[in-house]
Amino acid sequence: MLVHRTTTQPSSDRSHSRATMTVSKAPQNILIHIIRRDLRTSDNPLFHAAVTAPDEKFDAYLPLYVFDAQQIDVSGFIQSTGATNPYGSPRSQIAGYHRCGPHRAKFLGEAVWDLSETLKELKSGLFIRVGRIPDVVETLVSELAKKDAKIGAVWMTSHEGSEEKADEKAVASLCKKVGAKWKLWVDEKYFIDDRDTGLESIDKLPGVFTEYKKKQLPLREKPRPVLPPIEKGSLPPLIDAALVAPQSSPFHIPDSLNRLVEFLVAPVKDFLPNKPEYPKGAESAHPYQGGEHAALQRLKDLINSGAATTYDTTRNGLLGTEFSTKLSAFLAQGCITARQVHAAMDSFERGTDLAFKDVEGFGALTKEEGMSEDEAQNTGMESIRTELLWRDYMRLCHQKDGNRLFQLTGTLRYKLDHAADMMDDMASITAQNGHNSENSDTGDNGAASAASAASDGDGSAQEKKLKSPDKERARPQQGSGVNESLLAKEWKSADKEKALPRQSPTAEEVAKILERFNLGTTGMGLIDASQRELLHTGYTSNRARQNVASFLAKHLDIDWRYGAEWYEMLLVDYDVSSNWANWQYVAGVGNDPRGHMRIFNPVKQGFEYDPSGSYVRTWIPEVSGLEKLENAFQPWTASKEELEKTGLSGNDMVANPVKRIQFVVEGKPRTNKNGGFRRALARGNPPKASQANGNGSSFGNGYRNSQDVRTDAPVVNGTTRGPRGRGGFRGSFGGPPRGSLGGGRGGFNGNTNGSPSPAANQGNGIVAPGYGRGRGGGRRGGGGGYGAPPRGGGQNGYFPPAKMPRVNGSGNHDQVNGNQN
Numbered sequence: 001m002l003v004h005r006t007t008t009q010p011s012s013d014r015s016h017s018r019a020t021m022t023v024s025k026a027p028q029n030i031l032i033h034i035i036r037r038d039l040r041t042s043d044n045p046l047f048h049a050a051v052t053a054p055d056e057k058f059d060a061y062l063p064l065y066v067f068d069a070q071q072i073d074v075s076g077f078i079q080s081t082g083a084t085n086p087y088g089s090p091r092s093q094i095a096g097y098h099r100c101g102p103h104r105a106k107f108l109g110e111a112v113w114d115l116s117e118t119l120k121e122l123k124s125g126l127f128i129r130v131g132r133i134p135d136v137v138e139t140l141v142s143e144l145a146k147k148d149a150k151i152g153a154v155w156m157t158s159h160e161g162s163e164e165k166a167d168e169k170a171v172a173s174l175c176k177k178v179g180a181k182w183k184l185w186v187d188e189k190y191f192i193d194d195r196d197t198g199l200e201s202i203d204k205l206p207g208v209f210t211e212y213k214k215k216q217l218p219l220r221e222k223p224r225p226v227l228p229p230i231e232k233g234s235l236p237p238l239i240d241a242a243l244v245a246p247q248s249s250p251f252h253i254p255d256s257l258n259r260l261v262e263f264l265v266a267p268v269k270d271f272l273p274n275k276p277e278y279p280k281g282a283e284s285a286h287p288y289q290g291g292e293h294a295a296l297q298r299l300k301d302l303i304n305s306g307a308a309t310t311y312d313t314t315r316n317g318l319l320g321t322e323f324s325t326k327l328s329a330f331l332a333q334g335c336i337t338a339r340q341v342h343a344a345m346d347s348f349e350r351g352t353d354l355a356f357k358d359v360e361g362f363g364a365l366t367k368e369e370g371m372s373e374d375e376a377q378n379t380g381m382e383s384i385r386t387e388l389l390w391r392d393y394m395r396l397c398h399q400k401d402g403n404r405l406f407q408l409t410g411t412l413r414y415k416l417d418h419a420a421d422m423m424d425d426m427a428s429i430t431a432q433n434g435h436n437s438e439n440s441d442t443g444d445n446g447a448a449s450a451a452s453a454a455s456d457g458d459g460s461a462q463e464k465k466l467k468s469p470d471k472e473r474a475r476p477q478q479g480s481g482v483n484e485s486l487l488a489k490e491w492k493s494a495d496k497e498k499a500l501p502r503q504s505p506t507a508e509e510v511a512k513i514l515e516r517f518n519l520g521t522t523g524m525g526l527i528d529a530s531q532r533e534l535l536h537t538g539y540t541s542n543r544a545r546q547n548v549a550s551f552l553a554k555h556l557d558i559d560w561r562y563g564a565e566w567y568e569m570l571l572v573d574y575d576v577s578s579n580w581a582n583w584q585y586v587a588g589v590g591n592d593p594r595g596h597m598r599i600f601n602p603v604k605q606g607f608e609y610d611p612s613g614s615y616v617r618t619w620i621p622e623v624s625g626l627e628k629l630e631n632a633f634q635p636w637t638a639s640k641e642e643l644e645k646t647g648l649s650g651n652d653m654v655a656n657p658v659k660r661i662q663f664v665v666e667g668k669p670r671t672n673k674n675g676g677f678r679r680a681l682a683r684g685n686p687p688k689a690s691q692a693n694g695n696g697s698s699f700g701n702g703y704r705n706s707q708d709v710r711t712d713a714p715v716v717n718g719t720t721r722g723p724r725g726r727g728g729f730r731g732s733f734g735g736p737p738r739g740s741l742g743g744g745r746g747g748f749n750g751n752t753n754g755s756p757s758p759a760a761n762q763g764n765g766i767v768a769p770g771y772g773r774g775r776g777g778g779r780r781g782g783g784g785g786y787g788a789p790p791r792g793g794g795q796n797g798y799f800p801p802a803k804m805p806r807v808n809g810s811g812n813h814d815q816v817n818g819n820q821n
């Protein structure tokens with residue numbers, strides 16, 4: 001299909017020579033611009049160069065998007081009966097899942113259509129094709145040659161991934177053959193441009209994120225400026241459609257967005273015949289359409305609603321649209337760039353974009369005297385910058401590790417072989433852990449980092465956790481973080497050929513477990529809720545993803561790549577680097593310095609991050625009638641009467657859970673009848689934040705791990721009561737209003753001693769004094785609080801600790817580790 005216009009450019013206020021240029025019947029210097037995962041016109045170096053490179057004198061422009069048959073099933077584009085898809089249905093390597101499921105297929109269709117509409121508005125157009133990029137380009141080139149037209153150049157953006165690289169190579173050699181210039185552009189959708197990282201070579205990429213981040217500070221100074229917008233009529237004249245080879249058969253390109261989405265989704269929509277019903281009343285956390293327009297709107301809304309400024313305290317949330325940015329899918333398809341995100345936040349912090357003038361904290365950067373910009377920046381936005389750097393880092397890891405990313409043992413072998421090189425990284429991390437709040441980055445991946453700081457307290461706590469008595473396992477070999485025994489882990493497979501003869505459960509049993517894992521019927525509430533949310537919506541939070549990955553890889557010891565491939569199919573925001581590097585990280589075979597030692601206990605995580613149980617009850621309606629939280633998190637723990645009452649007796653999740661974790665709750669279990677929650681809502685807190693968990697534990701008494709680190713140290717009552725135990729009631733159960741929380745780095749009002757400030761104790765979403773210094777004002781803690789983790793400086797929810805049930809995860813860690821039933 002051609003989204004085209006006449007061959008004569010309308011006049012433009014910018015490019016007069018082009019405005020009057022007419023495309024001859026046979027142009028001699030055609031620019032083919034292959035658009036890949038850079039589906040935007042703004043801040044796009046290729047569109048920018050097409051406009052600003054008059055020396056090239058392209059006499060015709062052919063912007064092209066190809067739905068890549070290697071990664072997405074294109075059989076829906078076949079309209080004639082009896083014809084078959086010559087490319088077949090692309091499937092994942094280990095499990096044979098579809099490579100692109102319905103959620104991303106839809107999002108992608110919308111994003112491509114949006115781009116095509118924008119290009120029309122710019123008086124240009126987009127040629128949409130189906131197939132393999134090299135095949136399509138070859139067809140175009142030969143058709144043009146037949147019509148005496150000549151290609152001058154082919155441009156495309158460089159992407160990670162061996163398939164992507166193979167395409168680049170194939171197009172390059174095609175260009176060579178026909179004498180066209182081939183240009184591979186740097187992918188500029190990342191936070192820090194590849195040319196500005198200071199890395200001599202990709203081999204020098206530190207093996208640990210914190211180390212990389214340290215080299216990039218201050219982050220806010222790193223992104224390049226956003227490129228100016230493309231003006232109407234400024235692109236080179238669009239090629240005459242008559243010169244362009246039509247879509248090759250048997251495919252047919254539709255002429256409306258609805259049809260396009262229909263074609264894309266049709267082959268994959270019924271991938272799971274026994275898919276659970278969409279739960280009544282459940283709302284997607286990711287209701288967004290694909291495309292540049294939606295991305296830019298989302299960015300504006302994030303700042304206007306205050307969600308960006310409170311991000312550091314809400315990002316471990318599980319329900320709703322506002323706990324995190326939901327920019328990932330847009331970023332993955334290049335509908336927006338990370339530096340556009342930075343630029344918008346910067347304009348808010350500096351007070352230069354009056355569209356945000358009513359948002360708390362507007363212009364704070366210019367008001368804080370005696371502080372560097374880095375110190376005065378908004379803490380929510382600072383955290384978003386760190387997450388964007390995580391994304392950069394995951395991609396750089398992919399660049400460095402190549403296909404190791406897809407291997408079962410990940411980077412372990414490489415690390416062992418390069419152990420000496422990694423000594424410095426590890427040494428510096430250990431040093432940091434002792435005294436610097438940055439250590440949170442080493443402790444928790446991505447969005448969890450601040451939570452880690454919040455709930456783990458200070459660096460020394462993290463360091464202590466690393467000191468497991470099981471020295472041989474815990475001690476990194478020569479600073480590499482790994483030792484040979486890790487390579488020997490016996491991963492379980494569902495493939496008879498690959499499973500070890502002594503594997504237990506057997507390959508058939510593993511296949512059944514995987515089916516339940518995928519469907520969300522394992523009986524482990526948090527995991528099932530996340531998997532069902534993913535199935536239905538294509539999204540699940542970072543906190544949930546970490547738990548899901550940890551459950552598969554570390555509780556069930558199943559080949560983690562089954563999970564990564566399932567995510568590849570279902571995630572709306574799937575990105576090859578982010579997905580596979582995160583799976584490796586959590587599976588303990590990637591770049592987590594505590595890799596094998598960290599195991600998330602999904603019950604404990606449920607109590608911590610789903611303190612009202614609303615997430616689990618939303619996505620697993622079967623358990624919504626179970627009143628006690630621990631029962632919702634593991635239905636098999638409910639009493640017989642309760643199970644009968646709720647119709648759960650005999651349900652597989654109860655009768656045959658994939659995993660049982662002994663987890664004891666002493667005292668009165670909390671439910672969502674709890675006053676704090678009610679009160680928070682009654683005060684008119686935004687419903688969107690109704691489950692904003694804040695940063696940490698809701699437990700009063702020193703229950704302080706935000707994730708479970710494998711330590712074989714004896715644990716008294718399963719708790720590790722620490723220096724900030726009492727008063728460390730930090731959870732924000734009950735949805736604090738965005739913008740009303742203090743905390744942030746350095747704690748409320750500069751209170752760094754671990755006891756909650758009066759403001760922090762007010763709870764209930766009251767806008768406490770001190771706001772503006774904690775976050776909204778963009779300052780990292782007042783007074784002497786700089787750099788200290790936000791312990792004690794708690795958030796709302798207002799549960800007097802004394803009334804809290806004690807969570808007695810008695811022997812919690814050990815049982816988790818030992819209990820593979």
Ligand SMILES: Cc1cc2nc3c(=O)[nH]c(=O)nc-3n(C[C@H](O)[C@H](O)[C@H](O)COP(=O)(O)OP(=O)(O)OC[C@H]3O[C@@H](n4cnc5c(N)ncnc54)[C@H](O)[C@@H]3O)c2cc1C
Pocket residue numbers: 315324325326327328329331332384387388390391392394445446447540541542543545546549567571573574575576578579580582583586
């Ligand atoms: C097992 C697993 C698989 C994942 N797969 C993907 C994936 O395929 N695509 C993807 O974009 N993210 C992936 N992530 C990272 C993260 O979970 C998502 O980026 C995040 O949940 C998306 O929601 P958000 O946009 O609201 O994120 P926010 O919390 O608002 O973060 C802002 C942005 O920072 C980036 N980001 C945040 N955390 C990470 C991270 N850990 N790694 C890389 N980038 C990060 C994303 O671009 C995100 O949009 C995965 C994480 C795990 C644990």
